[in-house]
Each structure stands twice: as structure tokens, then as C-alpha cells.
Amino acid sequence: MNISLSITETIQDWLITMMPEGVASILAMTLVALIYLAIFAVAGLYLVLLERKVAAWFQLRIGPNRVGYWGLFQTMADALKLVSKELTGTVKADKFLYNLAPYFVIISSLMALAVFPFTQEFQAFDINIGIFFLIAISSIGVIGILLGGWSSNNKFALIGAMRSGVQTISYELSVGLSLLTMIVITGTLQLSEIVEVQKHGWLILQGHVPAIIAFMVYMIAGTAETNRAPFDMVEAESELGAGFHTEYSGMKFAYFFLAEFINMFIIAAIATTVFFGAWLSPFGITESLPWLGIFWFLGKTLLLVFLMMWFRWTFPRLRVDQLLTLEWKYLLPINLVNIVIMAIIVWLNLTIKF
Amino acid sequence: MSYFSDIYNGIKTLLTGMSVTGKYFLTSRKGAITQQYPDNRDTLKMFERFRGEVVMPHDENNEHQCTGCQKCELACPNGSIEIIWDRGIDEATGKKKKFIDKHVYHLGLCTMCGLCIEACPTDAIVWAQNYENSTYDRTQLTKVLNRPGSKVKAGVED
Ligand code: SF4
Ligand code: SF4
Numbered sequence: 444m445n446i447s448l449s450i451t452e453t454i455q456d457w458l459i460t461m462m463p464e465g466v467a468s469i470l471a472m473t474l475v476a477l478i479y480l481a482i483f484a485v486a487g488l489y490l491v492l493l494e495r496k497v498a499a500w501f502q503l504r505i506g507p508n509r510v511g512y513w514g515l516f517q518t519m520a521d522a523l524k525l526v527s528k529e530l531t532g533t534v535k536a537d538k539f540l541y542n543l544a545p546y547f548v549i550i551s552s553l554m555a556l557a558v559f560p561f562t563q564e565f566q567a568f569d570i571n572i573g574i575f576f577l578i579a580i581s582s583i584g585v586i587g588i589l590l591g592g593w594s595s596n597n598k599f600a601l602i603g604a605m606r607s608g609v610q611t612i613s614y615e616l617s618v619g620l621s622l623l624t625m626i627v628i629t630g631t632l633q634l635s636e637i638v639e640v641q642k643h644g645w646l647i648l649q650g651h652v653p654a655i656i657a658f659m660v661y662m663i664a665g666t667a668e669t670n671r672a673p674f675d676m677v678e679a680e681s682e683l684g685a686g687f688h689t690e691y692s693g694m695k696f697a698y699f700f701l702a703e704f705i706n707m708f709i710i711a712a713i714a715t716t717v718f719f720g721a722w723l724s725p726f727g728i729t730e731s732l733p734w735l736g737i738f739w740f741l742g743k744t745l746l747l748v749f750l751m752m753w754f755r756w757t758f759p760r761l762r763v764d765q766l767l768t769l770e771w772k773y774l775l776p777i778n779l780v781n782i783v784i785m786a787i788i789v790w791l792n793l794t795i796k797f
Numbered sequence: 798m799s800y801f802s803d804i805y806n807g808i809k810t811l812l813t814g815m816s817v818t819g820k821y822f823l824t825s826r827k828g829a830i831t832q833q834y835p836d837n838r839d840t841l842k843m844f845e846r847f848r849g850e851v852v853m854p855h856d857e858n859n860e861h862q863c864t865g866c867q868k869c870e871l872a873c874p875n876g877s878i879e880i881i882w883d884r885g886i887d888e889a890t891g892k893k894k895k896f897i898d899k900h901v902y903h904l905g906l907c908t909m910c911g912l913c914i915e916a917c918p919t920d921a922i923v924w925a926q927n928y929e930n931s932t933y934d935r936t937q938l939t940k941v942l943n944r945p946g947s948k949v950k951a952g953v954e955d
Contacts, residue, residue: 497822499825499831500821500822500825500826501818501821501822501825502821502825503821503825503828503829503830503831504825504829504830504831505829505831505833753815753818753819753822754815756818757811757814757815757817757818758811758814773804777804
């Protein structure tokens with residue numbers, strides 16, 4: 444198999460000097476996993492803070508500003524509070540599944556993080572079916588939500604979970620097909636090679652009209668995949684209490700919560716990688732400094748995350764039938780036509796390349 | 798064909814919505830409406846329409862406009878107002894007449910509905926804009942609105 448582990452290799456080389464190869468590679472993987480876990484747990488907390496600040500600004504409020512300078516430690520304090528809270532549960536819950544569900548959700552979203560090329564060197568797992576892996580992993584999370592809703596023996600939770608099933612299964616099609624539209628240009632699923640292709644202009648420029656349509660479809664479907672407003676029927680505070688996580692408290696609730704924000708980051712990061720050239724700088728202005736790539740990557744991703752927050756604080760929630768109409772009658776046919784257009788454009792060599 | 802115009806209209810209205818919230822986002826720094834309450838206690842002034850409690854304004858001669866007609870007492874849906882009145886002799890005309898002794902107002906019962914203020918024919922009672930009304934003792938919430946020694950302003954009753 445053609446799998447290279449960029450950062451793990453560096454660490455592995457260093458470890459091999461001290462111990463046998465097998466032990467070293469396992470140790471290196473664990474080390475990388477721990478690094479990612481630490482970075483993204485903290486990053487997730489700051490995304491929550493960002494969301495709260497952005498929401499406040501949209502509503503002409505100030506937002507958290509008491510804990511630490513400018514409220515910077517607010518979500519840390521919240522996490523500490525959640526850790527110290529009692530883990531409650533319902534009497535007739537299916538205990539095993541009930542406890543398993545949050546881990547399903549958080550692990551599947553953390554797994555997806557491994558494949559992103561943050562810079563040329565900083566990519567934990569450069570699998571040759573990268574995009575495919577991402578699509579597959581991002582749909583596993585919904586199993587956790589379904590389990591959580593089913594096992595907590597609560598009507599609200601069950602309704603929320605079922606809605607989540609409907610929503611994710613429908614919108615996955617659009618996410619997959621819009622990414623497929625871009626794969627037509629790149630001709631590869633491996634993320635590092637997708638970035639390589641974009642050295643001649645970001646894909647959204649290379650593919651011009653169909654790429655922009657694909658991007659719009661992807662953003663809409665991606666927002667739906669993360670179960671965020673305006674597609675937050677899974678939680679729907681005003682209808683279902685808290686939806687599928689009604690019966691969860693303390694740290695298990697925090698896992699669901701964190702997973703939502705990490706998923707948002709993942710959706711934005713996929714868009715960055717596939718449409719906006721991942722760590723490539725605009726016009727190659729910082730090409731001589733490859734480590735700056737991480738700032739470009741995070742900058743673009745945060746911009747897209749902001750776009751999703753903008754959606755959330757602008758649009759009202761859709762009804763279930765409207766949600767399905769939007770997907771099956773609009774996004775899906777548009778997407779299918781779009782793939783054909785893209786194929787024709789690639790066939791006739793009408794892509795824009797620098 | 799309405800399929801495509803639907804898409805067009807959909808995108809257009811979504812963008813309109815986003816531009817509205819976007820404008821708010823950009824100007825939010827200047828006009829945050831949040832009051833950071835305990836910090837700005839000294840400067841915080843409530844707006845005109847704010848309903849803090851019912852008060853009875855007195856002028857410099859310690860005169861108010863309440864005639865003791867009891868309309869506010871009747872109007873109050875939960876009995877927060879008690880008018881204790883008395884009979885006396887009107888000095889000007891020498892006739893017997895009703896005048897106010899105590900206008901008792903139970904802030905603890907009041908729901909701030911404003912019906913008493915609507916009902917008062919002489920505008921004797923108004924809203925105050927104070928907001929720190931909590932006390933450690935329930936009896937402090939029972940207030941007498943007319944000040945001791947005050948009397949009704951001349952000419953209000955005509
Ligand atoms: S505001 Fe309403 S509840 Fe309060 S005293 Fe007046 S009539 Fe009664
Ligand atoms: S406050 Fe107004 S309504 Fe109430 S007794 Fe006095 S004059 Fe009458």
C-alpha cells in the first residue's frame with residue numbers, strides 16, 4: 444500500500460535510534476495521536492468560544508468577557524465545570540449503548556482529522572483514498588447520534604436521533620457528489636496530490652463555474668452534515684429539549700458538544716483542501732517559507748467556519764419536509780448535472796490553469 | 798420554469814438575509830446593547846418605558862395630585878394597592894369631603910401591569926425607573942406613596 448506517514452516518519456526515525464523498529468513505530472503512532480488529541484481538544488474549546496463571540500457580535504452583544512482577558516478562558520472553565528458534574532442517566536436506558544454513543548461521535552470526528560495536510564510536512568496519515576476516507580468517517584458519527592438517541596429511552600432523544608438519520612443519509616449524497624465533482628479535475632483521491640494539482644491555481648478557480656456551484660452545494664450539505672442551524676433539527680432546542688443528547692450530562696454531553704465543533708472544523712477543512720488549495724498561499728507569495736502553510740490552512744478554514752457561523756445566526760431552522768425537498772429536489776439534481784458539466788469541461792480542457 | 802426562478806429567489810433572499818446580519822456584525826463593536834450591570838451601576842440609566850415601581854410624585858410644596866378616588870385600587874388585578882381614606886371638611890367650601898390618608902402600595906404583590914396608572918384620572922401615580930428593588934425584609938416592600946404631611950394640590954379635584 445502506498446501510505447506514507449509524514450510526521451510519524453520523522454518521529455519514528457528519531458525513535459528507531461533508541462529501540463527496535465516495531466516498538467518504535469507503535470510508540471510513534473501513539474505519540475502523534477496524543478499530540479493531535481491535545482491540540483484538537485483545546486482547539487475545539489476555542490472554536491466554542493469563537494462561536495459564542497461571533498454569535499454575540501451578530502446580535503449586538505458583547506459575549507463572554509469575564510473569565511480571563513477578553514473571556515479567553517471561558518470555555519476552559521466550562522469544560523472544568525462539565526468534568527466535575529455528575530453523570531446522570533435514565534433508569535431504563537440501554538446502559539452499554541448509552542455509554543458507548545459519545546465515544547463513537549468524538550472518535551469518528553477525531554479520526555477524520557488525521558488525514559488533513561496542514562502543511563507539506565504536517566500530515567499524520569497521507570492515505571491514498573483520502574477523500575473517500577473522510578466521507579466514510581464523517582458518516583460514522585451519525586451512528587453515535589442514533590445510538591445515543593435510541594438508548595437513552597427518551598422520546599425527544601429518539602425523535603432527534605431519527606431526524607439525524609434522515610438528514611445525514613440524505614445530505615451525505617450531496618457532500619459526496621460535490622466532492623466527486625472536484626475529483627473529476629484532480630483525478631486523485633489522495634489529499635497531498637490534490638494539493639499538488641492546485642499549485643496551478645486553486646480548484647475553485649481551475650473549475651470556475653461548476654466548481655463554484657459545487658462549493659455552494661458542499662457548504663449547504665456540509666452544514667447539514669454537522670447538524671448545525673439552520674439544519675439543527677436533531678437538537679431543535681425549541682421542540683425537543685436538547686434532541687438526542689437530552690439525557691446526557693457532564694463529560695458525555697461535552698463530548699457531543701465538542702464533536703459538533705470539531706465536525707464543523709472538519710467540514711471547513713475539507714472545503715479548504717479541496718476548493719481553496721489547503722496550505723498553498725494565494726499567488727504563491729510565501730512559497731519560500733513552507734511552514735507558513737499552516738497559517739494559510741488555518742486562516743482559510745477559520746474563514747469557512749465563520750461562514751458557517753454566519754449561516755447559523757442568519758437563517759431560521761428548516762422543517763423536516765423542507766429539508767428533504769431541498770436535498771432531493773434541488774441539491775441532488777443540480778449536483779448530478781454539475782458533475783456532467785465538470786466532466787465536459789475537463790474533457791474539452793476548459794479548466795483555467797496558471 | 799418556476800424551478801429555476803425558485804432557486805434564483807432562494808439564493809437572492811438568503812444573500813439578503815446574510816447581508817443584514819453581516820452589517821450588524823460589522824457595526825457591533827460600536828453599538829453593543831449589553832449593559833455590564835454591576836460594573837456600571839453608577840451610570841446606568843433605565844429607559845423611559847421601564848417599569849420599576851409605582852411612585853407618586855410630589856412637588857416642592859409637598860403636594861401630590863391624588864384625590865383618594867380609589868380607582869387605582871379597583872383597577873389593580875391583584876390587590877396591590879390599598880387606599881386608606883378619611884372624611885373631613887373642605888376649608889374652602891365648608892362641605893364634607895373624602896380625602897386621602899394613606900396610599901398603600903405593596904411592591905411585593907405588584908406585577909407591573911400598569912393598570913393603576915392607566916386608571917388614575919389625575920395622573921397622580923407614575924412609573925419610576927429604579928431597578929434595584931430587592932430587600933432583606935418583606936415588610937420593606939409595603940410602601941406608603943403619599944409622603945407624611947402632604948396634601949392634594951389645589952384645583953386637581955375640579
Ligand atoms: S401595576 Fe398593576 S399590579 Fe401593580 S399596583 Fe398597578 S394595577 Fe396593581
Ligand atoms: S392614585 Fe389616582 S386613582 Fe389612585 S386614589 Fe389617587 S387619584 Fe385615585
